[in-house]
Amino acid sequence: MQYIPNILFAILLIVGVGYFVQNVRKLTRNIKLGKDVDRTDNKSERWKNMAMIALGQSKMVRRPIAGFLHIIVYLGFVIINIEVLEIVIDGLTGQHRIFTKVLPDSVYGFLIGSFEVLAVLVLVAVIVFWIRRNIVKLKRFLSAEMKGWPKSDGNIILYFEIVLMTLFLVMNASDLHFQHAGHGNVISQYIAPLFEGNADMAHIVERTTWWIHIAGILVFLNYLYYSKHLHILLAFPNTWYANLKPKGQFTNDSNVTKEVKLMMDPNADPFAAPAEGEDEGEPEKFGASDVMDLNWVQLMNSYTCTECGRCTSECPANLTGKKLSPRKIMMDTRDRLEEVGKNIDANKGKFVDDGKSLLNDYITTEELWACTSCNACVEACPVNIDPLSIIIEMRRYLVMEQSAAPMELNNMMSNIENNGAPWPYNQMDRLNWANED
Amino acid sequence: MNVPTMEQLMAEGKQPEILFWVGSAGSYDDRAKKITKAFVKILNKANVDFAVLGPEESCTGDVAKRAGNEFLFQMQAMMNIEVLNAYEVKRIVTCDPHSFNCLKNEYPSLGGNYEVIHHTQFIKELMDSGRLQSVGNTYKGKRITFHDPCYLGRANEVYDAPRDVLGLLNANLVEMKRHKATALCCGAGGAQMFKEPEKGDKDINVLRTEDALKTNPEIIATGCPYCNTMMTDGIKAKEKEDSIIVQDIAELIATAQDS
Numbered sequence: 001m002q003y004i005p006n007i008l009f010a011i012l013l014i015v016g017v018g019y020f021v022q023n024v025r026k027l028t029r030n031i032k033l034g035k036d037v038d039r040t041d042n043k044s045e046r047w048k049n050m051a052m053i054a055l056g057q058s059k060m061v062r063r064p065i066a067g068f069l070h071i072i073v074y075l076g077f078v079i080i081n082i083e084v085l086e087i088v089i090d091g092l093t094g095q096h097r098i099f100t101k102v103l104p105d106s107v108y109g110f111l112i113g114s115f116e117v118l119a120v121l122v123l124v125a126v127i128v129f130w131i132r133r134n135i136v137k138l139k140r141f142l143s144a145e146m147k148g149w150p151k152s153d154g155n156i157i158l159y160f161e162i163v164l165m166t167l168f169l170v171m172n173a174s175d176l177h178f179q180h181a182g183h184g185n186v187i188s189q190y191i192a193p194l195f196e197g198n199a200d201m202a203h204i205v206e207r208t209t210w211w212i213h214i215a216g217i218l219v220f221l222n223y224l225y226y227s228k229h230l231h232i233l234l235a236f237p238n239t240w241y242a243n244l245k246p247k248g249q250f251t252n253d254s255n256v257t258k259e260v261k262l263m264m265d266p267n268a269d270p271f272a273a274p275a276e277g278e279d280e281g282e283p284e285k286f287g288a289s290d291v292m293d294l295n296w297v298q299l300m301n302s303y304t305c306t307e308c309g310r311c312t313s314e315c316p317a318n319l320t321g322k323k324l325s326p327r328k329i330m331m332d333t334r335d336r337l338e339e340v341g342k343n344i345d346a347n348k349g350k351f352v353d354d355g356k357s358l359l360n361d362y363i364t365t366e367e368l369w370a371c372t373s374c375n376a377c378v379e380a381c382p383v384n385i386d387p388l389s390i391i392i393e394m395r396r397y398l399v400m401e402q403s404a405a406p407m408e409l410n411n412m413m414s415n416i417e418n419n420g421a422p423w424p425y426n427q428m429d430r431l432n433w434a435n436e437d
Numbered sequence: 438m439n440v441p442t443m444e445q446l447m448a449e450g451k452q453p454e455i456l457f458w459v460g461s462a463g464s465y466d467d468r469a470k471k472i473t474k475a476f477v478k479i480l481n482k483a484n485v486d487f488a489v490l491g492p493e494e495s496c497t498g499d500v501a502k503r504a505g506n507e508f509l510f511q512m513q514a515m516m517n518i519e520v521l522n523a524y525e526v527k528r529i530v531t532c533d534p535h536s537f538n539c540l541k542n543e544y545p546s547l548g549g550n551y552e553v554i555h556h557t558q559f560i561k562e563l564m565d566s567g568r569l570q571s572v573g574n575t576y577k578g579k580r581i582t583f584h585d586p587c588y589l590g591r592a593n594e595v596y597d598a599p600r601d602v603l604g605l606l607n608a609n610l611v612e613m614k615r616h617k618a619t620a621l622c623c624g625a626g627g628a629q630m631f632k633e634p635e636k637g638d639k640d641i642n643v644l645r646t647e648d649a650l651k652t653n654p655e656i657i658a659t660g661c662p663y664c665n666t667m668m669t670d671g672i673k674a675k676e677k678e679d680s681i682i683v684q685d686i687a688e689l690i691a692t693a694q695d696s
Contacts, residue, residue, distance in 0.1 A: 248592025249542035253507045257547065260511040287505065316622040316645075321638030370635040373503050373627030374587040379618050395505030409504050412631040416509060420495030421461040422631055430459070431491035433470040434440040434477075 002094070009091035009214075016218030023225035027303060030341040034296030039241040046240045049384070054239040059382040063310070066132075069125040073161070076122035077232065080115050080168065087214050097178065109183030116172065116187040119165045126161045133158075140309030143318075145328040150307055153227050160223070164216050171209040174202045231306035235383045238304040241297050242384035247375045250392055255284040256400075287396025289359040291337045292351075294393060301385040302334035311377035311387060317370040324370035326377035326387035332362035333390060359394055368394050369406055438474065439481055442491040443524045453488040455559070456521075458531035458540065461496050462662040468669065469662035472532050475691035476556050482694060483568045487530075493520050499539035504628035511547065514539075518549035532556045532687060534588035534661045535626075541593070555589055557599040557660050557686050564605060573696035576606040576689060582613055582654040583686075584645065584668060585620035586661035594618075599660045602686055606693055611652040621645050623667035630663050646671025650681075657683045 039046075052058045057074065061067035086099045095101075100108050133141050133154055141154070172178060173191035176199060185192065195202035224230050231238075262268050288294050311326035312318050318325050336358045344351050359365075371391045378386050398404045405413070412422045420427045446453055457480070462469040480487050498513030521529075529551050531537050541553035554562075563569040583603060589595045596617045603610055615621045624634070624641025634640060646668060649657050657672070659665040662685070669683045684692075 246538070246542050246593050248538040248588050250502060252511065252543060252546050256507045256511050260508065260515060263512070264515055286507065314619065314621075316624060316641045317635070317637070319621070320624075320634075320641050320644055322635045324635070366635055369632070370637075371627050372587070372622045372624060372629050372641065374622035375591040376587075376619070376622065379591050392503070392505065396507055397505075399505035400508060405504060405506070406632050408632040409628055412628070413501055413504065413506055413509055416496045416498070416501055416513065420513070421465060422496060422500055423461065423465055425465045427495065428492050430464045430494055431440065431442065431489065433459075433464060433473055434438045434489075436470070 006092060006094050012215060012218065013088065013091070016215075016221060020218075020221050020225075023222065026341060026345075027225060027230075029344075030337050031296050031299045031303065033292050033337070033340065034294050034299040035292075037295035037297055039243075039297055042244055045244055049242060049244075050236055050240045053382070053384060054235040057382075059384075062382075066308075069128055072118075072121045072125040073129075076118040076125075076165075079118055080122075082111065083115050083168070084214070084217060087210070091214065097175075100181075100183075105181070105183045112172070112178075112184030113186045116169065116184065119168050120187055122161060123165045126158050126165075130155065130158045140313040143309065143312060143325055143327070145325055145331055146307070146309070150228065150331070153229075154307070156223075157227065157229050160216070160220050164213065164220070167209045167213040167216065171206060171213055174205040174209065176202050176206075228306045231304050231383060234300060234304035238300055239384050241300065243297075243386060243389075247378055250389075253286065253396065255286065285397070286400035287398070288390070288393035289397045289401070290357040291333060291340055293397070294333070294390060298386070298390055298393075299333070299337055301387075301390075302330050302337060304383055305330040305334065305385055306383075307331060308382065310380040310382065311385070314376040314380045316372055316374060316376065322367075322370040323364065324367040326391075329363060329367070329387045329390055330385060333358060336362050359397065363394065365398060365404065368398065438477060440477055440491075441488045442493075443488045443526075444491070444493065446488050447524065452525065454486045455528045455530050456524075456526045457487045457489050458497075458529050458533075458536050459489055459494060460531055460533040460536045460662070463532055464494070466662060466666070468666055469532075472662055472665065472685040472687055475685065476532050476687040478691045479560060479563075479569070479687060479694070482570045483563045485563070485568070490520060490524075495520075497536045497539045499535045499543075500628050500631065502539070502543070503626070510543075514544055514547050514549065518544060518547060521549055521551065526551055529553045530556055530559045532660075532662065532685065534586040534592070535663070538588040538592050555595060555598065555660065557589075557602050558595065560602045560687070560690060561598045564602065569605075569690075570694050572605045572690060572693040574607060575693045575696045576608040576656070579606075579608045579655045580611055580653060581606070581608045581656045581658050581689075582611050582649050582652040583616075583658045583660075584613070584623065584649060584664055585617055586659070586664050587620070587622050587626050589660055590620055591618055599658070599686055602690065603658060606689060608656075611654060613648045613652055615648055621648055623661075623664040623671075625663035625667045630666075640671075640674070642667035642671040643674050646675055650675065650677065654681060656689070657681060658689060659683060659685050661685075 057067065057071055060070050086097065089098050090096060132138050169188050169191060172185060172188035174195045176195065179185055179189065179192045195205060285293060291299060307327060309327050315324060315326050340351060343354055368391055373388060375388060378388055415422050415424050419425060443456065459473055463473040495517055496513055497517065498510035501513065502510035529540055534555060537553055537555045540551060560569065581603060583599055585596065600610065621644065622641060623645050657668050659668055665683060665685055672678050672681050672683055
């Protein structure tokens with residue numbers, strides 16, 4: 001009978017972690033629906049980027065207030081989770097605070113003391129975050145795409161943090177043995193008097209908070225997949241696989257290169273039948289109209305986005321009231337990818353055409369044509385997400401597959417085709433300026 | 438104006454030290470042509486051995502690429518690369534950050550490998566090597582704010598060269614709140630120059646002009662023909678064209694040299 005709590009704990013752990021692993025599998029499968037792209041060059045720079053940007057939060061602190069608060073929550077999250085290790089070992093072995101038996105009192109006290117201080121700092125930071133979202137109403141949290149689930153999601157995460165931190169502190173406060181030992185109860189000693197003199201109640205509170213705390217962590221772990229909060233995991237691979245080339249360098253579509261080389265080759269026979277045995281295959285689609293046309297890094301970008309809106313708040317189109325919002329581009333890509341993933345789940349592993357696409361059903365052409373390709377969104381993203389590359393891929397589809405550019409752009413492009421300039425001037429007049437005053 | 442073409446130099450069996458890529462705006466647009474001519478004046482004064490392609494130059498295809506027309510871009514790129522490679526061009530300078538970005542970053546994988554620099558970088562080079570003729574005090578103490586072009590700044594992280602060159606003028610250089618990596622676009626990039634903006638509550642160039650006006654400038658310095666047009670229009674929209682001038686860095690330097 002005495003092993004029942006241990007068995008229950010093991011079951012809880014297996015279910016919690018197991019479900020999470022299943023979600024991670026789904027996530028990676030969805031990301032792999034994207035086209036291949038090689039981002040494994042220059043490994044040392046990639047590791048450096050990950051260390052600086054994801055681990056070191058270097059781009060977060062460009063906005064000092066949010067950056068500082070975020071670092072507290074981030075450090076709190078990483079460091080307090082050391083405590084989870086103890087909880088897991090205790091839970092499985094039926095021990096109580098096993099680290100007290102392994103570590104010297106001073107070290108254990110220092111660790112738990114730091115956790116308690118961090119827990120309070122996290123509480124403060126999270127409350128400020130909540131105020132920023134719900135009372136101060138920062139503009140970037142109020143955009144059209146932030147209505148409904150994204151708004152609730154942001155708040156739910158904050159409530160989770162508040163509950164988990166409170167549980168942690170109350171758990172320590174009601175642990176009379178820990179309080180009497182007096183190592184590391186820097187904060188909880190002020191809550192402890194509530195439980196003093198009623199050992200039974202203290203024990204019940206301690207056990208209850210202990211169980212809810214660890215259960216809460218496992219629930220939170222599984223909440224990630226359904227939330228913008230996935231960034232706590234994906235920020236790392238996302239910064240590692242990010243584009244290292246100059247931001248102004250757009251990819252040269254290699255399928256187009258093949259076609260153009262063929263067109264410009266004077267010896268090519270335009271009517272040539274494919275060589276014997278040559279696989280004609282499906283003609284390559286130019287650009288992207290749906291998530292499967294994007295590359296896997298772009299899809300990972302969409303899951304990494306935590307909807308902070310720094311991109312949108314620096315986007316010149318958005319700042320002047322246009323519909324384009326780079327954050328929405330990322331959220332739409334993710335939502336459509338989730339829809340495609342569910343479709344695959346429902347159809348035994350195969351995607352069945354649902355008559356929808358990322359273009360039009362999620363992202364409108366009005367948004368796509370409002371972009372100035374200025375890279376402000378890419379620069380602003382704290383985890384190196386690239387919304388611009390998605391916009392350009394979709395423009396490529398509109399222009400090359402659908403000939404659906406705005407009329408003025410079609411005029412501009414036919415000018416380039418006819419006389420090598422975006423305006424209708426004669427190419428032979430290119431040097432006229434040299435002879436004008 | 439002394440503007441040799443590659444064709445002429447080749448006939449004489451000569452290879453210039455640098456090719457000046459004029460670009461479509463610099464060749465045809467009335468405002469941008471002034472920038473082109475100012476830069477040529479600087480080149481001639483510094484005795485730079487340069488040449489242009491003239492009628493053999495064609496649009497880089499940059500704007501077609503930003504609009505999504507990869508076909509047209511690559512056609513233009515391959516035609517230009519054929520010409521550039523035939524003349525064995527090694528080094529290119531241009532006043533247009535869009536051409537600069539495109540030639541520097543997007544031509545190499547299509548077979549066009551050149552060292553490409555922006556005219557502000559080249560002027561900086563002339564300055565550092567002592568080839569730049571002395572610059573007078575025309576703009577001494579004037580309040581100048583520099584608007585970073587997206588395709589020079591964020592796109593290629595060239596922030597210092599234009600500021601170093603402006604430093605020659607002994608002017609009072611004032612930064613806008615949004616500058617360098619956080620500079621706001623003028624609104625012309627991504628093919629916007631050639632179309633009407635989408636529905637919104639303001640034009641981007643007006644917003645950017647407001648950024649500039651907050652520094653209370655006498656001169657708004659630009660480094661891109663499109664930015665120049667957008668900021669000039671913005672100043673007109675704000676009815677400040679009598680008190681504030683919008684000029685390219687090359688124009689400021691050329692004017693200061695004349696005095």
